[in-house]
Amino acid sequence: MESHYVLSLLLRRAREDDVPAIVAMLADDPLGAQREGDPGDERYLAAFERIDADPYNELIVAERDGKVVGTMQLTYLAGLSRLGAERCQIEAVRVAAPERGRGLGRKMIQWAVDRARARGCAMVQLTSDRSRTDAHRFYDSLGFTASHVGYKLRLD
Amino acid sequence: MESHYVLSLLLRRAREDDVPAIVAMLADDPLGAQREGDPGDERYLAAFERIDADPYNELIVAERDGKVVGTMQLTYLAGLSRLGAERCQIEAVRVAAPERGRGLGRKMIQWAVDRARARGCAMVQLTSDRSRTDAHRFYDSLGFTASHVGYKLRLD
Numbered sequence: 093m094e095s096h097y098v099l100s101l102l103l104r105r106a107r108e109d110d111v112p113a114i115v116a117m118l119a120d121d122p123l124g125a126q127r128e129g130d131p132g133d134e135r136y137l138a139a140f141e142r143i144d145a146d147p148y149n150e151l152i153v154a155e156r157d158g159k160v161v162g163t164m165q166l167t168y169l170a171g172l173s174r175l176g177a178e179r180c181q182i183e184a185v186r187v188a189a190p191e192r193g194r195g196l197g198r199k200m201i202q203w204a205v206d207r208a209r210a211r212g213c214a215m216v217q218l219t220s221d222r223s224r225t226d227a228h229r230f231y232d233s234l235g236f237t238a239s240h241v242g243y244k245l246r247l248d
Numbered sequence: 249m250e251s252h253y254v255l256s257l258l259l260r261r262a263r264e265d266d267v268p269a270i271v272a273m274l275a276d277d278p279l280g281a282q283r284e285g286d287p288g289d290e291r292y293l294a295a296f297e298r299i300d301a302d303p304y305n306e307l308i309v310a311e312r313d314g315k316v317v318g319t320m321q322l323t324y325l326a327g328l329s330r331l332g333a334e335r336c337q338i339e340a341v342r343v344a345a346p347e348r349g350r351g352l353g354r355k356m357i358q359w360a361v362d363r364a365r366a367r368g369c370a371m372v373q374l375t376s377d378r379s380r381t382d383a384h385r386f387y388d389s390l391g392f393t394a395s396h397v398g399y400k401l402r403l404d
Contacts, residue, residue, distance in 0.1 A: 213403055244392065
């Protein structure tokens, strides 16, 4: 039943034992496939611990029927700009392959926006690779403005 | 003398008494003018204190001959992506009006990139408003790739 389907969705902070499922989603992606390693690599666990201990950082998972089916990371950025406003930055948004096209990504982003608003953030921001044109339509439809150019400089 | 001029430049973490000078630079900008308030507003000081206490956040000033002439903010972002790599995000880059066009911005960004590399960051990232075309040429010339679209959703 659709009503049960919706009700069984849970968004929550990730736990250590979610890390392999999160890494698997990061890797199951046209861009991510080239840059991720073994989900059991201890560097993933070290990064999880750093995020988990940081009061301004939240690694989130979407869980449906006990299974992790989505992830995103929220960082609450302080800054002097705009009268010292806090911003919420969303990164590493992924939906598990069997769940794609069913509205889960939309629910996740709306949840993140609501969470940022409840915290008093003045803005939600994210960047999306130029090649992800489906994602661009998705963020446009959620009311985001493509006002910026995102620059990256790889050091490795 | 040019040699003295260069040698007198100091990049360092901001102190509380730098806040008014930083806010003045944020406001002295075509976009910033519309969104900043009185440099003495206590919300700026509260934001400074939050940044200063955060081990993953650095508010930087450029000082020449004892005067603050530039600012930028560096945030070290944890994430699971790319084997748990840390990224350095640069925000709120400003150069005081009398210093513009003299290479200070370039020195600041190169310093930030060196600092990120020394820390072991895998990437430096930033976004720039689409209207700042001079800034885009500047970041291109520093080796950055305009690979992403930057989305913002204002909540205020």
